[in-house]
Amino acid sequence: MVTDLPADLPRPGRWRALAGGLAEELCNLFVFARSSPGFLFGLVVVVVTLFLALFGPLVAPYNPERALPGSGLLPPSLAHPMGTDVSGIDIFSRVISAPRVDLTIALVSTAIAFVGGVVLGVISGFFAGSRGFWRIASEGIMRAADVFQAFPVFVFALALVGFRGPGVSNVIIALAFLNIPFFLRVTRGAVLQVRERPFAEAARCVGNSELRVAFVHVMPNALTPALANISPGIGFSILLTSGLSFVGAGVPKPTPEWGSMIAIGAPNMMTGQWWTALFPGLALGITVLGYALVGDGLRYYLDPTKRR
Amino acid sequence: MGEPLLEVRHLVKYFPVDRHRAVKAVNDVSFHIDRGEALALVGESGSGKTTAGRCVLRLIDPTSGTIIFQGRDITAMSQAEFRALRPHIQMVFQEPFDSLNPRMPIGAILDEPLMLANRLTPAQRQRRVRELVEMVRLGPSCLRKYPHQLSGGEQQRVGIARAIATQPDLIVLDEPTSALDVSVRAEILDLLTDLQQQLGLAYLFISHDLTAVRRVCQRVAIMYLGKIVEVGRAEEIFARPLHPYSRALLSSVLYPDPNVKLDRFLLKGEIPSPINLPSGCHLYARCPWARPMCNQAYPPLEELLPGRPVACFRAREENGLVADLQLTPAGESGPAARPLGDDC
């Protein structure tokens, strides 16, 4: 990048120059956020959930995992803003402690799936139809992806539990493997199109090696579908986690997790104790929505043609 | 003079469609370009001109034939070896916007070829980038902009600046003005002519636009369905096209002047598919001069006038050229049908 500014350009503001490129980007991001209420809302949700993930259990008024006998199924009150669940644990404490588990699982597994899926998608898309080693690599990746997608995730997760014992890391591995083929395919589709565009040819022309053309030129222009699917991916991961917890292949019982809280609390709604499932459900819904909006906004923000 | 900068010999490129058939995009094409010379490859869709240009750049690998650049056979090289030569042969693309990476600012786009050639320090590269921008008549303020912020003409100037960045000897230009508005074309063509003179560049100018070709190029080779049908100096071909296809091309140009009478020399029908090529002259089905003999064999390139190879059995007669029986000083008979083997 040309870092030296030509003399005729206006100089950036003093504090921006001090803080450097990253600060400038963040600043641009906030300016953008101001103009888009959806994005702003999502950003707030992300920040709050991240905060709770870090500090939730510490600021919770009650221990989110210790049952208080005799306090089962109390309706919302001043002492228990969200009531208590069937074991007497304060629901509010559980709701705000859950992000630590849910978000960790969702973010880590999605991050792994994204990075792995995108890289594999770029390789399989860029070298599709070529000759030699890379062609074999490309085909091989696609066949492996087929296998993984065909494999039922619940069976896979249960098998992992069988091998390694229960735990959060099983869920992360299972979800990552489930989602890699998805990111792979959407990226591959985009790459197949982008690699035909003249600027990819031009990149080859100016002397880039094939790998540089693939990762420096084609990939950044093929990321949009993958990026657009991160937030749904996160939402989906949280939902899947609850399902896995329900069959015993996910988060172990007392650990607070929105999905399992909903699952446990759902029968209580029949008998009139609506608070056991509603609050974790609301929390889940708002979180997924927030991440989706941030995903949309980021995608718009990152596209240089739309931004200006 | 010396040896030519680029020599293409019997270039062939087939694209297989299935096991039995292939698109014969380039079908035995030979030409050369001297240092500092601009040669045009003119033709319509299916002529193979674009494919030929991409073979010269090794963006496509030829099926057979030889391409010799600065005395070296580039068809025999691997991609890795050829990459070392890329700074010497560059390309300007048809789509001004799409040939630039939309996520890279102009400064980075122009810096990249220099960085990859790895011969300058970063400071030198920055100076060179600013120099390039000036040479194509753009201001330095564009360096921080992204491609979509520039107009089509400006984008194409960036493409040209990128092409001259590493001081190449040869630039392949693939329809560089076709996607631009008419008013901008003239500027870009002038820029290309100026740069050619200033920098001593050689051009392989691929186009279907004869008027653009006329401004920029010294020699013209006209292609139809994968073969060269006529070659000559630009002004000669424009003044007196000998091959019927050349004549039809020229007469299809509509001058923005209602007083210019339209030449009614037109071809019938469509351009045939390059998959099912007839065995005789490819123009047979459409040509106003066609006779049965034209369908028997493919006409070889013959020099009907000095330096004017033409591939047509009937061209001599239809153009009123009689074989000149004057003896040359060496005692041989004059420019009668001297079949041309390879070069034109």
Next chain:
Amino acid sequence: MPALLEVRDLRVEYHRASGPVVVLNGVGLTLQPGESLGVVGESGAGKSVLARTILGLLQPPWRIVGGSIIFQGQDLLQRSERELARIRGREIALTTPEPRKHLNPVRTIGDSLADVVQAHSRVSRREAYARAVALLTAVGIPDPGLRLKSYPHELSGGMCQRVIIAMGLAHSPKLLLADEPTAGLDVTISRQILDLMHELVNGFSSSLLLVSRDLGVVAHYCQRVAVMYAGQIVEVADVPTFFAKATHPYSRRLLRAAAAARDERRGVSAAMGERAIGGDTECAYVPRCPLAVEACRQQRPALEPLRDGHRVRCIRAAEIASGAVEV
């Protein structure tokens, strides 16, 4: 003789999140029966939008915000969708710059053509196919019986354009709107298509509104020419007058650029550059006009007659025409 088509003060906007963008800013033109009018201008001037507006093909976010389109005495903008559907394809036909994209890729040419025939006349399917064959022959497609069974992707660009023309002329329309009929076509094919259209339009005594960026096409295939700039007509004249005596500074620039592109002489810069359309407060060409004076910024000039059949939207037109000023 009443005009076949009269567009009066047509205004069209495009609505974006950031506000409406004016695309046609008071376009007016007339077309007599049997006449051919060329509309020229650079990309973005609004020529294609004009053609589509006449046929009522605009959907939101495009909006017609003013003016009228009088076709055969009736204002098309007041007609219902049903009435417009009857006019489309029968009285007014349209060709497009991307013919293949306008043919249904999963139907054969024969089906598409028969559909058009049956849309406006009560004939049996068999009769419709027979007419389709006749139409294909009329547009010069060889082996028309065989071609009926072809799909659009099997046809070349030139052939697709011929099919579109066949569909357009199926019911001998009074008006053919040809939007860049030779865009993307090879040069030798373009000449064929233009000659074909010319022949057919004359044969049916239809009127032709030819939209093009190419002044050469207009010079040889149109009787009159209208120049569009920034959503307005800035000059109208018959072709010989225009090419000899164009008066509006933009017209002159266009002509010089077109001439320069084909000559060996040095080019003249006639790039349009950025321009915002809209506002009646000044002449739209002021930012680029070498002859702009204070009066030009006061109000938008009207399209005034300069001489018979020649109108110019410029307050200095008389000066320019007399040669008092150099453009």
